[in-house]
Amino acid sequence: MSDALNIAPPNTIDDAAGPSTAPLIELSAVSRTYTVRKAELRAVDRVSLAIKPGKVLGVVGESGCGKTTLSRMMLRLETPSSGVIRFRGTDIWDLKKEGLRDFHKSVSAVFQDPYSSLNPRHRVEQVVMEPVRVNFGRKATNAGRIGELLHSVGLPATAGRMYPHEFSGGQRQRIAIARAISTNPELILLDEPVSALDVSIRAQILNLLKDLQAASGAAFVFVAHDLGAVRYMSDEVIVMYLGAIVERAPSEALYVRPRHPYTKGLLEASLPPDPRSPNLNSSIEGDLPSPINPPSGCRFRTRCPLAAERCAREEPELREIDFDHRVACHYAG
Numbered sequence: 093m094s095d096a097l098n099i100a101p102p103n104t105i106d107d108a109a110g111p112s113t114a115p116l117i118e119l120s121a122v123s124r125t126y127t128v129r130k131a132e133l134r135a136v137d138r139v140s141l142a143i144k145p146g147k148v149l150g151v152v153g154e155s156g157c158g159k160t161t162l163s164r165m166m167l168r169l170e171t172p173s174s175g176v177i178r179f180r181g182t183d184i185w186d187l188k189k190e191g192l193r194d195f196h197k198s199v200s201a202v203f204q205d206p207y208s209s210l211n212p213r214h215r216v217e218q219v220v221m222e223p224v225r226v227n228f229g230r231k232a233t234n235a236g237r238i239g240e241l242l243h244s245v246g247l248p249a250t251a252g253r254m255y256p257h258e259f260s261g262g263q264r265q266r267i268a269i270a271r272a273i274s275t276n277p278e279l280i281l282l283d284e285p286v287s288a289l290d291v292s293i294r295a296q297i298l299n300l301l302k303d304l305q306a307a308s309g310a311a312f313v314f315v316a317h318d319l320g321a322v323r324y325m326s327d328e329v330i331v332m333y334l335g336a337i338v339e340r341a342p343s344e345a346l347y348v349r350p351r352h353p354y355t356k357g358l359l360e361a362s363l364p365p366d367p368r369s370p371n372l373n374s375s376i377e378g379d380l381p382s383p384i385n386p387p388s389g390c391r392f393r394t395r396c397p398l399a400a401e402r403c404a405r406e407e408p409e410l411r412e413i414d415f416d417h418r419v420a421c422h423y424a425g
Protein backbone atom coordinates (compact mmCIF):
# COMPACT_ATOMS: atom_id res chain seq x y z
CA MET A 93 0.00 0.00 0.00
CA SER A 94 1.31 3.41 -0.81
CA ASP A 95 1.27 5.54 2.27
CA ALA A 96 1.39 9.02 0.94
CA LEU A 97 0.97 9.15 -2.81
CA ASN A 98 -2.71 9.28 -3.36
CA ILE A 99 -4.02 9.29 -6.86
CA ALA A 100 -7.59 8.74 -5.87
CA PRO A 101 -10.13 10.50 -8.03
CA PRO A 102 -10.72 14.02 -6.76
CA ASN A 103 -13.32 14.65 -4.11
CA THR A 104 -12.99 11.24 -2.55
CA ILE A 105 -11.97 10.38 1.00
CA ASP A 106 -8.24 10.52 1.48
CA ASP A 107 -6.09 7.39 1.80
CA ALA A 108 -4.36 5.97 4.84
CA ALA A 109 -1.86 8.82 4.84
CA GLY A 110 -4.68 10.89 6.21
CA PRO A 111 -6.03 14.13 4.93
CA SER A 112 -3.08 16.12 6.29
CA THR A 113 -0.94 15.83 3.18
CA ALA A 114 -2.60 17.79 0.44
CA PRO A 115 -1.70 16.86 -3.13
CA LEU A 116 1.02 18.88 -4.77
CA ILE A 117 -0.60 18.49 -8.14
CA GLU A 118 -4.06 17.21 -8.88
CA LEU A 119 -5.73 16.48 -12.19
CA SER A 120 -9.51 16.27 -12.38
CA ALA A 121 -10.99 14.65 -15.49
CA VAL A 122 -8.35 16.17 -17.74
CA SER A 123 -8.69 15.60 -21.48
CA ARG A 124 -6.80 16.88 -24.46
CA THR A 125 -8.11 16.58 -27.98
CA TYR A 126 -6.51 17.59 -31.25
CA THR A 127 -8.19 18.14 -34.56
CA VAL A 128 -6.51 15.98 -37.15
CA ARG A 129 -7.84 16.14 -40.70
CA LYS A 130 -11.18 17.45 -39.41
CA ALA A 131 -11.48 14.51 -37.01
CA GLU A 132 -11.12 14.63 -33.23
CA LEU A 133 -8.16 12.82 -31.73
CA ARG A 134 -8.43 12.32 -27.98
CA ALA A 135 -4.80 12.16 -26.86
CA VAL A 136 -5.69 12.21 -23.14
CA ASP A 137 -9.11 11.13 -21.96
CA ARG A 138 -10.55 12.14 -18.58
CA VAL A 139 -7.45 11.51 -16.50
CA SER A 140 -7.75 12.12 -12.77
CA LEU A 141 -4.83 11.74 -10.42
CA ALA A 142 -3.08 13.44 -7.55
CA ILE A 143 0.53 13.39 -6.46
CA LYS A 144 1.59 14.18 -2.95
CA PRO A 145 4.83 15.97 -2.10
CA GLY A 146 7.93 13.84 -2.36
CA LYS A 147 6.29 10.92 -4.17
CA VAL A 148 7.14 9.36 -7.51
CA LEU A 149 4.41 8.53 -9.98
CA GLY A 150 5.41 6.24 -12.84
CA VAL A 151 3.55 6.47 -16.14
CA VAL A 152 3.73 3.57 -18.59
CA GLY A 153 2.03 2.58 -21.82
CA GLU A 154 2.78 2.07 -25.47
CA SER A 155 3.87 4.82 -27.79
CA GLY A 156 1.00 7.15 -28.56
CA CYS A 157 -1.03 6.43 -25.42
CA GLY A 158 -0.82 10.05 -24.24
CA LYS A 159 2.06 10.05 -21.76
CA THR A 160 3.84 13.05 -23.24
CA THR A 161 0.66 15.05 -23.72
CA LEU A 162 -0.22 14.37 -20.08
CA SER A 163 3.15 15.58 -18.83
CA ARG A 164 3.12 18.62 -21.10
CA MET A 165 -0.23 19.61 -19.60
CA MET A 166 1.19 19.28 -16.09
CA LEU A 167 4.05 21.54 -17.18
CA ARG A 168 1.52 24.09 -18.46
CA LEU A 169 2.96 23.74 -21.97
CA GLU A 170 -0.32 22.41 -23.29
CA THR A 171 -3.84 23.47 -22.34
CA PRO A 172 -6.38 20.82 -21.37
CA SER A 173 -9.42 20.73 -23.66
CA SER A 174 -11.45 20.03 -20.53
CA GLY A 175 -10.82 19.29 -16.87
CA VAL A 176 -8.69 21.10 -14.31
CA ILE A 177 -5.07 20.85 -13.16
CA ARG A 178 -4.38 22.28 -9.73
CA PHE A 179 -0.94 22.93 -8.32
CA ARG A 180 -1.04 23.41 -4.55
CA GLY A 181 -4.78 23.83 -4.89
CA THR A 182 -4.81 26.52 -7.62
CA ASP A 183 -5.85 25.97 -11.22
CA ILE A 184 -2.57 26.41 -13.11
CA TRP A 185 -4.38 28.34 -15.85
CA ASP A 186 -5.60 30.89 -13.27
CA LEU A 187 -2.04 31.70 -12.19
CA LYS A 188 -0.82 35.24 -12.80
CA LYS A 189 2.48 37.07 -12.26
CA GLU A 190 3.82 36.00 -8.85
CA GLY A 191 1.87 32.73 -8.85
CA LEU A 192 3.06 31.89 -12.33
CA ARG A 193 6.65 32.65 -11.45
CA ASP A 194 6.35 30.42 -8.41
CA PHE A 195 4.90 27.65 -10.59
CA HIS A 196 7.79 27.91 -13.06
CA LYS A 197 10.39 27.63 -10.35
CA SER A 198 8.52 24.86 -8.54
CA VAL A 199 7.91 22.61 -11.56
CA SER A 200 10.63 21.54 -13.98
CA ALA A 201 11.31 18.86 -16.54
CA VAL A 202 13.88 16.55 -18.05
CA PHE A 203 13.14 15.40 -21.59
CA GLN A 204 14.17 12.36 -23.53
CA ASP A 205 16.70 13.83 -25.85
CA PRO A 206 19.60 15.63 -24.19
CA TYR A 207 20.94 16.56 -27.65
CA SER A 208 18.04 18.76 -28.65
CA SER A 209 16.97 20.00 -25.22
CA LEU A 210 20.19 21.92 -24.47
CA ASN A 211 21.02 25.16 -26.24
CA PRO A 212 24.26 24.40 -28.16
CA ARG A 213 25.37 28.05 -28.18
CA HIS A 214 25.36 28.38 -24.40
CA ARG A 215 28.05 27.21 -22.06
CA VAL A 216 26.99 24.59 -19.56
CA GLU A 217 27.06 27.17 -16.75
CA GLN A 218 24.49 29.25 -18.65
CA VAL A 219 22.42 26.19 -19.47
CA VAL A 220 22.11 25.00 -15.89
CA MET A 221 21.50 28.50 -14.56
CA GLU A 222 18.86 29.47 -17.10
CA PRO A 223 15.86 28.66 -14.86
CA VAL A 224 17.52 30.53 -11.97
CA ARG A 225 18.20 33.55 -14.18
CA VAL A 226 14.66 33.60 -15.50
CA ASN A 227 13.06 33.20 -12.08
CA PHE A 228 15.40 35.04 -9.74
CA GLY A 229 17.46 37.35 -11.96
CA ARG A 230 21.09 37.35 -13.06
CA LYS A 231 22.47 38.11 -9.58
CA ALA A 232 21.28 34.75 -8.31
CA THR A 233 23.51 32.86 -10.76
CA ASN A 234 26.71 32.66 -8.77
CA ALA A 235 29.65 30.37 -9.46
CA GLY A 236 29.26 28.58 -6.14
CA ARG A 237 25.76 27.47 -7.02
CA ILE A 238 26.88 26.32 -10.49
CA GLY A 239 29.66 24.23 -8.97
CA GLU A 240 27.25 22.79 -6.42
CA LEU A 241 24.75 21.78 -9.10
CA LEU A 242 27.39 20.22 -11.35
CA HIS A 243 28.79 18.33 -8.39
CA SER A 244 25.36 17.02 -7.42
CA VAL A 245 24.97 15.44 -10.88
CA GLY A 246 28.49 14.01 -10.90
CA LEU A 247 30.19 16.53 -13.21
CA PRO A 248 33.40 18.44 -12.43
CA ALA A 249 33.22 22.20 -11.88
CA THR A 250 35.30 22.66 -15.07
CA ALA A 251 32.31 21.38 -17.07
CA GLY A 252 30.70 24.79 -16.56
CA ARG A 253 32.97 26.50 -19.10
CA MET A 254 32.34 23.88 -21.79
CA TYR A 255 29.57 23.53 -24.38
CA PRO A 256 26.96 20.77 -24.46
CA HIS A 257 28.36 19.24 -27.67
CA GLU A 258 31.60 18.47 -25.87
CA PHE A 259 29.81 15.88 -23.72
CA SER A 260 28.50 12.36 -24.23
CA GLY A 261 24.76 11.61 -24.16
CA GLY A 262 24.82 10.51 -20.51
CA GLN A 263 26.76 13.59 -19.46
CA ARG A 264 24.37 15.84 -21.38
CA GLN A 265 21.49 14.26 -19.53
CA ARG A 266 23.33 15.06 -16.30
CA ILE A 267 23.49 18.68 -17.47
CA ALA A 268 19.74 18.62 -18.21
CA ILE A 269 19.13 17.20 -14.73
CA ALA A 270 21.30 19.90 -13.13
CA ARG A 271 19.22 22.50 -14.96
CA ALA A 272 16.00 20.83 -13.81
CA ILE A 273 17.00 20.91 -10.14
CA SER A 274 18.56 24.39 -10.22
CA THR A 275 15.54 26.16 -8.68
CA ASN A 276 14.95 23.42 -6.07
CA PRO A 277 11.64 22.43 -7.66
CA GLU A 278 8.95 20.51 -5.83
CA LEU A 279 7.86 18.59 -8.92
CA ILE A 280 10.01 17.28 -11.77
CA LEU A 281 8.51 15.71 -14.88
CA LEU A 282 10.85 13.22 -16.45
CA ASP A 283 9.70 12.16 -19.91
CA GLU A 284 11.67 9.10 -21.01
CA PRO A 285 14.83 10.48 -19.38
CA VAL A 286 17.00 7.44 -20.14
CA SER A 287 15.55 5.95 -23.32
CA ALA A 288 17.82 7.89 -25.68
CA LEU A 289 20.91 6.83 -23.75
CA ASP A 290 23.23 3.87 -24.20
CA VAL A 291 22.03 0.90 -22.23
CA SER A 292 25.33 0.86 -20.37
CA ILE A 293 24.75 4.25 -18.80
CA ARG A 294 21.01 4.12 -18.17
CA ALA A 295 21.47 2.58 -14.73
CA GLN A 296 23.88 5.34 -13.72
CA ILE A 297 21.39 8.04 -14.65
CA LEU A 298 18.54 6.19 -12.93
CA ASN A 299 20.64 5.87 -9.79
CA LEU A 300 21.47 9.56 -9.95
CA LEU A 301 17.77 10.43 -10.30
CA LYS A 302 16.84 8.14 -7.44
CA ASP A 303 19.47 9.69 -5.17
CA LEU A 304 18.48 13.23 -6.12
CA GLN A 305 14.82 12.45 -5.53
CA ALA A 306 15.54 11.06 -2.07
CA ALA A 307 17.83 13.96 -1.17
CA SER A 308 15.62 16.74 -2.49
CA GLY A 309 12.23 15.37 -1.51
CA ALA A 310 10.84 16.58 -4.84
CA ALA A 311 7.93 14.68 -6.35
CA PHE A 312 8.62 13.06 -9.72
CA VAL A 313 6.44 12.08 -12.62
CA PHE A 314 8.50 9.42 -14.33
CA VAL A 315 7.33 8.59 -17.84
CA ALA A 316 8.96 5.61 -19.52
CA HIS A 317 8.57 2.63 -21.79
CA ASP A 318 10.99 0.68 -19.67
CA LEU A 319 8.88 -1.07 -17.06
CA GLY A 320 11.92 -2.08 -15.01
CA ALA A 321 13.03 1.53 -14.73
CA VAL A 322 9.53 2.62 -13.71
CA ARG A 323 9.37 -0.05 -11.02
CA TYR A 324 12.76 1.00 -9.69
CA MET A 325 11.80 4.67 -9.52
CA SER A 326 8.13 4.81 -8.60
CA ASP A 327 5.96 4.68 -5.51
CA GLU A 328 2.85 4.34 -7.59
CA VAL A 329 2.26 3.62 -11.27
CA ILE A 330 -0.44 4.45 -13.78
CA VAL A 331 -0.85 2.41 -16.95
CA MET A 332 -2.27 4.34 -19.89
CA TYR A 333 -3.98 2.99 -22.97
CA LEU A 334 -5.36 5.20 -25.75
CA GLY A 335 -5.28 8.28 -23.54
CA ALA A 336 -6.91 6.83 -20.44
CA ILE A 337 -5.70 5.26 -17.19
CA VAL A 338 -6.56 1.56 -17.28
CA GLU A 339 -4.79 0.60 -14.06
CA ARG A 340 -3.14 2.37 -11.20
CA ALA A 341 -1.60 0.87 -8.10
CA PRO A 342 1.29 1.08 -5.70
CA SER A 343 4.34 0.02 -7.68
CA GLU A 344 4.93 -3.34 -5.99
CA ALA A 345 1.26 -4.35 -6.24
CA LEU A 346 1.18 -3.51 -9.92
CA TYR A 347 4.28 -5.52 -10.73
CA VAL A 348 3.58 -8.47 -8.45
CA ARG A 349 -0.13 -8.70 -9.19
CA PRO A 350 -1.15 -6.78 -12.30
CA ARG A 351 -4.91 -6.89 -12.80
CA HIS A 352 -5.61 -5.34 -16.18
CA PRO A 353 -5.02 -7.63 -19.18
CA TYR A 354 -3.11 -4.81 -20.85
CA THR A 355 -0.75 -4.40 -17.88
CA LYS A 356 -0.26 -8.17 -17.78
CA GLY A 357 0.61 -8.12 -21.48
CA LEU A 358 3.10 -5.31 -21.02
CA LEU A 359 4.78 -7.11 -18.15
CA GLU A 360 4.90 -10.45 -19.94
CA ALA A 361 6.46 -8.77 -22.93
CA SER A 362 9.13 -7.23 -20.77
CA LEU A 363 10.22 -10.50 -19.11
CA PRO A 364 12.92 -11.57 -18.62
CA PRO A 365 14.15 -8.04 -18.02
CA ASP A 366 16.28 -7.18 -21.00
CA PRO A 367 16.82 -3.48 -21.60
CA ARG A 368 17.99 -4.24 -25.16
CA SER A 369 14.55 -5.41 -26.25
CA PRO A 370 12.06 -2.97 -24.85
CA ASN A 371 9.36 -3.93 -27.33
CA LEU A 372 6.27 -3.78 -25.20
CA ASN A 373 3.97 -5.03 -27.90
CA SER A 374 5.23 -8.51 -28.41
CA SER A 375 2.76 -10.38 -26.20
CA ILE A 376 -0.21 -8.11 -26.90
CA GLU A 377 -2.11 -9.12 -29.99
CA GLY A 378 -2.81 -6.69 -32.80
CA ASP A 379 -2.05 -3.05 -33.35
CA LEU A 380 -2.96 -0.05 -31.26
CA PRO A 381 -6.29 1.25 -32.62
CA SER A 382 -6.38 4.80 -33.91
CA PRO A 383 -7.11 7.35 -31.17
CA ILE A 384 -9.27 9.12 -33.77
CA ASN A 385 -11.62 6.18 -33.87
CA PRO A 386 -11.21 4.26 -30.62
CA PRO A 387 -13.20 1.07 -29.95
CA SER A 388 -16.63 1.44 -28.34
CA GLY A 389 -17.00 0.38 -24.71
CA CYS A 390 -13.68 -0.82 -23.37
CA ARG A 391 -10.89 0.78 -25.36
CA PHE A 392 -8.69 -2.33 -24.95
CA ARG A 393 -11.29 -4.89 -26.04
CA THR A 394 -10.01 -5.30 -29.63
CA ARG A 395 -6.76 -6.73 -28.28
CA CYS A 396 -8.00 -8.29 -25.08
CA PRO A 397 -8.01 -12.03 -24.34
CA LEU A 398 -10.91 -11.55 -21.89
CA ALA A 399 -13.13 -9.50 -24.23
CA ALA A 400 -16.82 -10.36 -24.14
CA GLU A 401 -19.97 -8.83 -25.57
CA ARG A 402 -20.41 -6.47 -22.62
CA CYS A 403 -17.00 -4.91 -23.31
CA ALA A 404 -18.21 -3.48 -26.64
CA ARG A 405 -21.24 -1.90 -24.98
CA GLU A 406 -20.04 -0.60 -21.67
CA GLU A 407 -16.97 1.39 -20.83
CA PRO A 408 -15.43 0.00 -17.63
CA GLU A 409 -14.85 2.52 -14.87
CA LEU A 410 -11.59 2.71 -13.00
CA ARG A 411 -12.76 0.82 -9.90
CA GLU A 412 -10.94 -0.16 -6.73
CA ILE A 413 -10.30 -3.88 -6.80
CA ASP A 414 -7.83 -4.12 -3.93
CA PHE A 415 -6.93 -1.45 -1.46
CA ASP A 416 -5.43 1.42 -3.47
CA HIS A 417 -5.39 -0.75 -6.59
CA ARG A 418 -7.71 0.42 -9.35
CA VAL A 419 -8.47 -1.18 -12.67
CA ALA A 420 -10.73 -0.32 -15.61
CA CYS A 421 -11.85 -3.79 -16.66
CA HIS A 422 -15.20 -5.58 -16.30
CA TYR A 423 -13.51 -8.93 -15.79
CA ALA A 424 -10.26 -8.19 -13.97
CA GLY A 425 -9.94 -10.23 -10.82
Ligand SMILES: Nc1ncnc2c1ncn2[C@@H]1O[C@H](COP(=O)(O)OP(=O)(O)OP(=O)(O)O)[C@@H](O)[C@H]1O
Binds near residue numbers: 153160383
Ligand atom coordinates in the same frame (compact mmCIF):
# COMPACT_ATOMS: atom_id res chain seq x y z
N1 LIG B 1 0.15 18.36 -31.49
C1 LIG B 1 -0.51 17.24 -31.83
N2 LIG B 1 -1.37 17.25 -32.89
C2 LIG B 1 -2.04 16.14 -33.23
N3 LIG B 1 -1.94 14.96 -32.58
C3 LIG B 1 -1.10 14.89 -31.54
C4 LIG B 1 -0.33 16.02 -31.11
N4 LIG B 1 0.41 15.65 -30.03
C5 LIG B 1 0.14 14.36 -29.81
N5 LIG B 1 -0.75 13.90 -30.71
C6 LIG B 1 -1.32 12.54 -30.77
O1 LIG B 1 -1.81 12.25 -29.48
C7 LIG B 1 -1.58 10.89 -29.16
C8 LIG B 1 -0.79 10.81 -27.87
O2 LIG B 1 0.53 11.28 -28.13
P1 LIG B 1 1.67 11.37 -27.00
O3 LIG B 1 2.90 11.89 -27.64
O4 LIG B 1 1.12 12.08 -25.84
O5 LIG B 1 1.85 9.83 -26.64
P2 LIG B 1 3.06 9.12 -25.89
O6 LIG B 1 2.46 8.02 -25.10
O7 LIG B 1 3.86 10.11 -25.16
O8 LIG B 1 3.89 8.54 -27.09
P3 LIG B 1 5.50 8.35 -27.20
O9 LIG B 1 5.86 7.33 -26.20
O10 LIG B 1 5.69 7.91 -28.62
O11 LIG B 1 6.10 9.70 -26.92
C9 LIG B 1 -0.89 10.27 -30.36
O12 LIG B 1 -1.85 9.65 -31.18
C10 LIG B 1 -0.29 11.47 -31.06
O13 LIG B 1 -0.17 11.25 -32.45
